[in-house]
Amino acid sequence: MIKEFSFKQFGNLEFSKSALQDHALTAIEGHIKILFIPKNAIIQVDFQEIAMETDALLFINPNVVLKPCETVGGQLMHFNKDFYCIEIHDQEVACDGILYNNVFEIPFINLNQAQSDDIQRIIREIQVEMNNEDSSTEEMLRILLKMIILKSTRIWKEQHQLATKDQQTDVQFLRKFSKLVEQHYKTRHTVADYADLLFVTPKNLSKKIGLVSKATPNEIIKNRIILESKRLLAHTTMTVKEIAYSLNYEDDAYFIRFFTKNTGISPITFRKQFK
Template sequence: MEQQQLFQKSLKKLGLKSVIPENMQLINSEEFKEFIKILYLPSGYTVTIDFTIHKTIAPSLIFVSPNQFMKIEEVGIAPGYLIFYNRDFYCIQIHDAEVACDGLLFNNIHNMPLVSLPDEEAEFTNYLFAQISGEIELNDSSLEEMIRTYLKQLLIKSTRIWKRQHLEKAVSEQPGDLEFFRNFTLLVDVHFRKKHSVADYADLLSIAPKTITHKFKRLNLPQPNDVIKNRVILEAKRLLVHTGKTAKEIAYELGYDDPAYFSRLFQLKTGESPSGFRLKYHGEAEN
């Protein structure tokens, strides 16, 4: 496989890039920030997604949304691969009925984007990447649909493995519970800047707030109020670290009219003030 291959037609774009030491500066730059990304990494890699560190102990797939921060901290001995594409090429929201991965592989409430691959699944994943690479090289008139077909297979297979690895068995086997998990996740990700209470999401789901709380308890999930607040805090961390906005500006952006209340919430959730978190993060990054 070449170090980078690219398919581009009109506004549609998909690329495949080798994850090797000489490419790390580019991969960790802003170059791919706007794309949906899938990392396929052998063992021995360390990757930070937002503020969570993931270490690969087996061949693994990591799914990264355009709004997430990604940095490969350590490179393993064997090369990995990065596939990146835009929503014009394949939008998981529009095609949700085909792959049902939104809220699981991408944008999930627990920030669990990693799938570890058993040997037989790693072989199939190698096959899919080889086929995508071959199609790009072939440059045939039908390659766009072929690449999209292989990408869909990758997403469907990964979603099945993700459910086995990250969800309680009872949840993954009950379609109704799984859809509730996904729907709540997606609603929080869309509305967390303005809707901060369980009652807000109960209205969106047309159920009673107590029903949400009971479902979360039955599914062995954190309290729904904590899920909502944790999503707000994650966004606040991103804005503190990756922008120059003040804590007051961030509070207003996240729907809090009282910046002092927001600062207390941030301190309660992280153990640090917004300004303290920013200073600490940038200090560690420099070291």
């Protein structure tokens, strides 16, 4: 189901291999998404297949390629930026908050039983509200959506030991770094670039990122470039040279060596394997 309020869109889909038609996810690829995934489900996020050990929530930016593999009972909520975004909501729980600007890891929130029951209760309220047609429906859906994001942000902070007031500056720093990598990975490829943008030394940047990530800032930047390279190789007809140029590599031979070193296969081989 999908609700439209002028330019604002919000929808809810059952997320399972049997329920989803091929075009269903393509039609909403530009939407921001929250996916509830039950324990033991298997899903594919971009090019990584993941088996869920607990019930979980996944927060998905537009254009991330998502596919159910062995999934029953999943629920996908999706919305556009006109429906819910930073311009009218608190930064931390908005669509550019830490859950959506997280380049350190795939942004899963693992849920214990009580947390899962709580989230599933809100999802059921969303489904009931989707069948209403009164003047308060839009705002009720927005409130329920914000509840999920707010509760999940709290859980994420607790799981990463960043829940106290003294650690809020660390959370904001991580959010800023994620946002900058997402904005500039095509043109800025070094740790020093981002240290300059954040007015810290490269060493201090590495120390702060180490609070929540086993990967170094350099690895995080490289991984984002590689992910975009894979997306372009898999989902466009751009040549390797065009992809290299779009990622600010003037020498496509250097780009090929960079991709091969970090993935173990050449760009052409990756494209052939994916197809």
